[in-house]
Structure formats: structure tokens, C-alpha cells
Amino acid sequence: MSTRELACAALVLVAAGCAAPARVETPNLGRPATAAEIAGWDISVGPDGVGLPAGSGTALKGAAVYEQKCQACHGAKGAGQPNDRLAGGHGTLASKTPVRTIGSYWPYATTVFDYVRRSMPYTQPQSLSDDEVYAVTAYLLQLNGIIGEADEMNAQTLPKVTMPNRGNFVIVYPRRGR
Amino acid sequence: MDGTRRRFLGRALAALAASGLLTRRTNDAAAAEPPDVPASMKSPGAGFNDYGMPAKYESKVTRTLGRSQPGTTGSGAIRTPLEALEGTITPSGLHFERSHSGVPDIDPAKHRLLIHGMVRRPLVFTVDALLRYPMVSRVHFIECAGNSQLLYQPTPPTLTAGQTHGLVSCSEWTGVPLRLLLEEAGVERGGTWMLAEGADAAAMSRSIPMAKALDDALLALFQNGERLRPENGYPVRLFLPGWEGNMSVKWLRRLKVVPAPIMTKDETSRYTDLQADGKALMFTYPMEVKSLITHPSHGMTLAGAGLYQISGLAWSGEGTIRSVEVSSDGGRSWLAATLTEPVLPRALTRFRLPWRWDGGATVLKSRAIDDAGNVQPEREKFIAEHGTNAIFHCNAIQAWSVAATGEVKHVYA
Numbered sequence: 001m002s003t004r005e006l007a008c009a010a011l012v013l014v015a016a017g018c019a020a021p022a023r024v025e026t027p028n029l030g031r032p033a034t035a036a037e038i039a040g041w042d043i044s045v046g047p048d049g050v051g052l053p054a055g056s057g058t059a060l061k062g063a064a065v066y067e068q069k070c071q072a073c074h075g076a077k078g079a080g081q082p083n084d085r086l087a088g089g090h091g092t093l094a095s096k097t098p099v100r101t102i103g104s105y106w107p108y109a110t111t112v113f114d115y116v117r118r119s120m121p122y123t124q125p126q127s128l129s130d131d132e133v134y135a136v137t138a139y140l141l142q143l144n145g146i147i148g149e150a151d152e153m154n155a156q157t158l159p160k161v162t163m164p165n166r167g168n169f170v171i172v173y174p175r176r177g178r
Numbered sequence: 179m180d181g182t183r184r185r186f187l188g189r190a191l192a193a194l195a196a197s198g199l200l201t202r203r204t205n206d207a208a209a210a211e212p213p214d215v216p217a218s219m220k221s222p223g224a225g226f227n228d229y230g231m232p233a234k235y236e237s238k239v240t241r242t243l244g245r246s247q248p249g250t251t252g253s254g255a256i257r258t259p260l261e262a263l264e265g266t267i268t269p270s271g272l273h274f275e276r277s278h279s280g281v282p283d284i285d286p287a288k289h290r291l292l293i294h295g296m297v298r299r300p301l302v303f304t305v306d307a308l309l310r311y312p313m314v315s316r317v318h319f320i321e322c323a324g325n326s327q328l329l330y331q332p333t334p335p336t337l338t339a340g341q342t343h344g345l346v347s348c349s350e351w352t353g354v355p356l357r358l359l360l361e362e363a364g365v366e367r368g369g370t371w372m373l374a375e376g377a378d379a380a381a382m383s384r385s386i387p388m389a390k391a392l393d394d395a396l397l398a399l400f401q402n403g404e405r406l407r408p409e410n411g412y413p414v415r416l417f418l419p420g421w422e423g424n425m426s427v428k429w430l431r432r433l434k435v436v437p438a439p440i441m442t443k444d445e446t447s448r449y450t451d452l453q454a455d456g457k458a459l460m461f462t463y464p465m466e467v468k469s470l471i472t473h474p475s476h477g478m479t480l481a482g483a484g485l486y487q488i489s490g491l492a493w494s495g496e497g498t499i500r501s502v503e504v505s506s507d508g509g510r511s512w513l514a515a516t517l518t519e520p521v522l523p524r525a526l527t528r529f530r531l532p533w534r535w536d537g538g539a540t541v542l543k544s545r546a547i548d549d550a551g552n553v554q555p556e557r558e559k560f561i562a563e564h565g566t567n568a569i570f571h572c573n574a575i576q577a578w579s580v581a582a583t584g585e586v587k588h589v590y591a
């Protein structure tokens with residue numbers, strides 16, 4: 001870089017210090033990401049179902065996955081122990097001893113799929129197939145009485161599941177409501 | 179008393195001894211007094227170290243581990259020993275840690291950051307590339323949303339200041355303003371949120387408002403002058419000044435610009451604040467104004483009546499600390515403490531006040547006020563407003579009782 005270019009870059013930096021949105025010169029060192037690269041990494045699923053993969057599962061199939069992969073930490077039928085309880089607790093949130101489970105607390109069914117796929121089983125995250133994640137998600141919803149044991153969960157049906165506690169969240173951003 | 183609890187108390191006592199508040203002289207100390215010349219002056223000292231460590235006499239000043247989730251070793255939190263520290267910067271080795279599935283071992287040469295979603299140019303960055311971008315340095319605290327949650331309990335925890343409130347630490351963070359990278363990628367109209375995801379085994383993820391990302395968010399690469407510690411996000415973490423700690427996603431590998439929140443597990447089932455009526459507050463991002471007295475504090479014993487300096491920490495995720503008031507009579511009267519310069523926005527602020535203890539039983543409290551006018555509430559008022567189920571975002575006033583014996587304890591008063 002010549003002295004003149006250096007001076008120009010410095011001027012841009014000075015300007016940036018005066019006003020927030022002013023443009024700072026940056027080196028453009030990111031390389032373009034390909035669609036295949038993005039597809040390999042993009043595992044997030046929104047409440048509208050965007051990001052849900054192909055595949056499907058039912059609670060009937062999910063029970064076997066759960067018993068094999070989840071039960072050691074979360075107990076039979078999501079009863080909890082040694083780790084978090086996943087089922088029941090309905091109607092306890094306003095009591096002195098609230099029980100927060102998928103059924104009593106979680107506002108979106110898509111979150112179950114997203115979280116199980118990215119983080120579970122604890123010792124082998126991202127090891128389940130998409131069909132297995134759909135199936136275990138269906139099982140957890142069925143344990144909580146939200147869907148039936150033969151209801152198929154897939155990219156179309158899962159976002160349509162209404163969670164019982166959905167209406168009890170108060171979004172305070174950007175205004176502090178507390 | 180089980181072994182864990184015993185070790186816990188042993189460490190706490192050692193930390194108190196190191197803090198100087200337990201002033202009983204030992205025979206060893208007496209031996210260094212004049213007129214004897216100390217042994218350290220009669221032979222050459224030790225040589226040099228590649229990487230310096232604290233004095234061996236301070237080896238008991240350590241973090242306190244809460245319990246990791248059953249069957250796990252890295253899913254939990256470890257707390258900063260606030261009562262054993264002074265000033266405002268937390269040594270990196272004592273910075274608190276909250277991890278959701280352990281600390282990943284990431285080779286920076288193999289780490290990549292992907293920016294995609296509603297952008298004109300999806301981009302992949304290496305860590306070496308990030309290191310060439312214009313950087314800024316800022317001193318900020320980071321606080322876990324669940325810090326101080328023991329104050330929701332019906333009885334005061336019999337734990338030190340750090341064991342109760344040590345999920346807050348303060349560092350100088352250096353990194354690239356996130357805005358610069360988002361400008362290169364070109365955020366499309368309607369891209370009002372951003373999913374941030376870590377490269378840990380939890381693939382920890384949170385939705386971040388684009389307004390914050392474009393305002394003061396950093397891609398932090400350095401902490402207190404050196405590269406990030408592994409447990410604090412090496413080689414690169416998101417840093418959102420003032421906001422609940424888990425949103426500053428560690429080991430950052432992916433930013434996806436989206437039109438609405440993704441509603442991840444950690445912004446729905448966790449880090450939402452259940453109120454007494456069963457409703458839950460969601461997206462409670464800034465950490466509220468808070469303070470606590472660290473000297474003296476629970477577990478210490480004052481060595482008789484006389485002059486002491488009350489010292490403590492104050493901070494607010496919603497601005498700069500404007501004042502801290504201290505009461506030495508249980509809240510009947512308050513005096514303004516001196517704030518130690520520099521007083522920085524969204525940074526730990528040290529307050530100090532001389533206090534002449536008359537030897538009688540009393541209660542000490544501190545109350546912080548920030549420049550947005552937020553006032554730290556009394557615990558009774560806080561609980562009346564929020565109930566006891568929220569787990570997160572507790573900023574109630576901390577009270578310490580001082581007995582005539584000099585013993586300092588946590589009380590609700």
C-alpha cells in the first residue's frame with residue numbers, strides 16, 4: 001500500500017470513529033460459501049418449519065429409539081432422573097414447585113427436533129438419522145399427550161403442532177417489561 | 179458433611195485467609211519482622227518462567243464448581259471467587275465458565291466461521307482472516323443469566339460472595355466489530371435476526387437481534403491481551419456487551435441471518451423467566467443493574483472494631499454505573515460510595531467506602547443505580563414482583579450481617 005493509500009484508509013477509520021454507520025474499509029477475506037457447504041452446516045430449524053429435513057417418524061417408532069438412546073439419562077417415558085424430566089408437569093407452572101417439561105413448558109414443537117438433532121444424545125450428538133429424530137420427537141410429544149402414537153411427524157406436520165404452553169410467553173424485547 | 183462440601187469450605191476459608199480479612203498472625207509471619215533480615219535477601223531467587231503463575235501462597239484462590247449435570251463433566255458452571263479479588267479485571271484463569279456440553283478442543287487452523295442466510299454473499303472465514311480485520315478493545319463484564327439465582331431460595335445460602343454471585347467476570351475483550359463482516363456479506367432487507375451457533379458438542383445456539391449485531395457486537399479473539407482461553411470460546415466467540423452470557427456464543431462457527439427468531443432450546447425452555455403467575459418472560463436480554471459488597475462478605479470475620487474499607491462491585495447491562503450507595507445500618511441510611519475510575523459502560527465498576535465498625539451487630543448492603551435510572555431493588559420487593567421460580571435475572575440487593583463477634587453472614591434483611 002502506498003503512503004497515499006495508507007492515508008486514505010486512515011481517513012476512513014477516523015470518519016468511522018465520528019459516526020456509527022460510517023463505513024470502515026475491510027480486507028474482504030471471506031471466501032464465497034457454496035450451497036453444499038451451507039447445507040452441510042445449516043442444522044437450525046425455525047418455528048415455521050424452515051430447515052426441517054425430509055424424513056418422518058411416529059411415536060410408535062420413537063419409543064424404541066428413546067429406550068435405546070435417551071432413557072438412561074431421562075428415565076422411562078420421560079419421567080426424568082438422573083437428568084431432566086421431559087413429560088408431565090402440566091398445570092404446575094404457577095405453583096411453588098413448577099415442573100418444566102416439553103409438554104408443560106416448551107412453546108414450539110420444532111425446538112424439540114432442532115435440539116435433539118444438534119445436541120442429543122449427550123455423548124453422541126448429531127448421531128441420529130433424521131427419521132430417528134422425527135420419531136423420538138413424535139414420542140416425546142405423544143408422552144405429553146400432544147399427539148397420538150400413530151401421528152406422523154415430518155416437515156409439514158411438525159410445525160403445525162400447537163404446544164399447550166405456547167400462549168404463556170411474554171416477549172419483552174426490545175422493551176423491558178419487567 | 180460429605181467430602182465435596184468439606185473441600186468446598188476448605189477452599190473458601192483459604193480464599194478468605196488470602197483476602198487479608200482474617201488477620202491472625204502466624205509464627206512464620208512474625209519471623210519476617212524487623213530487625214531480622216528475611217531469607218529472601220540472603221540468596222538469589224528463582225529463575226524465569228515461560229508463562230507466569232500466581233504466587234504459590236495464592237494457590238487456594240480458585241473457582242468454585244457447581245455440579246455438572248448428572249453423568250457429565252462439562253455441562254454446568256464454575257464461579258469466580260469475587261471475594262478474593264480486587265479491582266475490576268478478572269484474571270483469565272479465574273473467569274467464570276458456563277458450558278453446555280464441555281470445552282471443545284479446536285485447532286484454530288481448522289476452524290471456520292460461516293455467515294449465510296439472508297445475505298447477498300454467503301462467506302466462509304478462517305481465523306487467520308479474522309485476525310487481519312480492524313479490531314477494537316473494550317472492557318466489559320459478562321454475566322450468566324442464572325447468576326445470583328440462589329437469592330430466589332426461601333433461606334439465604336451459606337456461601338461466599340463468589341459462590342453466590344460469581345457467574346460474572348470482567349475482561350478487556352479485543353476483536354472485530356461484527357458489523358464489518360455483516361457489511362461484507364451484505365444483509366438483505368428483512369434480515370432482522372441472526373442465529374449464532376457454536377462448534378461445541380451442544381452446538382449451542384441463540385437468536386440475536388440484528389440491531390445488537392450491528393450495534394456493539396464483537397467477534398472476540400483476545401481476552402486480557404492474550405488469545406481467548408479455551409473455556410471462554412477459543413478461537414473466536416461472539417460477544418454481546420451487557421446481555422446475558424449464553425448469547426455470547428463461544429466457539430462461534432455459524433451466523434445465519436434470518437427474518438425471525440429460531441426459538442432454540444436455550445431461548446425457550448431455558449433462559450426464559452417464569453413468573454409467579456405462570457407466565458414466562460422471553461428475550462430478557464440485558465443483565466439488570468446489580469452490586470454486591472465483596473469485602474467484607476459471607477464467611478469472613480472482622481478482627482475487632484475499628485476502621486475498615488468496604489469494597490464491592492457494581493455493573494449494569496443497560497448502561498454505566500452512576501452511583502452506588504452503601505448502608506451499614508440495614509438499609510435505614512445510605513451513603514454514596516466512591517467509584518474507582520475509569521467507570522465504563524457495561525463493565526464491572528469498583529466502589530469503596532471507609533467504614534468505622536463500632537463492634538456492634540449490624541447489616542451491610544449496597545444498592546447500584548445506572549445512568550438509565552435503573553435502581554437495584556431490595557430482595558423483598560424483587561421477589562414480590564417476580565416470584566421465586568424465575569431462576570434467571572435476579573438482581574436483588576445482597577445483605578451481609580455482621581455479628582458482634584465479627585462474623586459476616588448472608589442474611590435476608
